[in-house]
Amino acid sequence: MPTLPWTVPNPPPRNTEVHVFASRFETRTLWGALRFLVRTPGVWRQVSRAPGAYGATLKAQPLRRTFWTLSAWESPQALKEFARSGVHAPASGGLAAQMRDSRFVGWSVAGEELPLDWAEAFRRLS
Template sequence: MPTLPWTTPNRPPRSTEVHVFASRFETRTLWGALKFLARTPAVWRQVRGAPGAYGASLKAEPLKRTFWTLSAWESPEALKAFARSGTHAPTSRGLAAQMRDAKFAAWSASSDDLPVSWTDVRRRLT
């Protein structure tokens, strides 16, 4: 599963400001990377039904033990509600001990510019 392509759960209105969120996770071990991969499908299903989710993608580099996420939301509150509910909340807590490093970035963008490029995501997270 190298990349889960951009999925649009809810189509955003045109020319609307959206909240973009990106993350980069590096696990301590290959075993941690496998755990991350094993838990990804359930969280991905949650994203696809999340209120206020305008899009999401995941880029996995399991042999490098690195995972990149990208999502766009109606608001920061919609993202927080997602992160604190459903499968995501216990999954993130359960994987915390597996993480060597985590970086996060959030910014505003126009809905007309979705999806944001992975080049831009990497630049913001390095």
């Protein structure tokens, strides 16, 4: 799967600070990577309609069993509400046993800095 392009469910208001969230997941097996991929379209549809979501992208290297997400949100609370609802909640819970390693990082940027750059996310996740 190639990198999914930056998708903008809701443009941020002018002069707004946004909450950025990046994640890196590595599955234990190729089977785990396949399970991750199968759940991706549903979660992607959810994020594309999520209240408070200002943008998101996903990078996948399934043969290396590694996936990254990068997203921008109105607030940490908007991100939490997304993560605990819809198809994301059971997808993440169902994949937990498949994970070898997971990393998460959050920071803030001005809304005018969107779309986000992968280089900064990789730097912060390493």
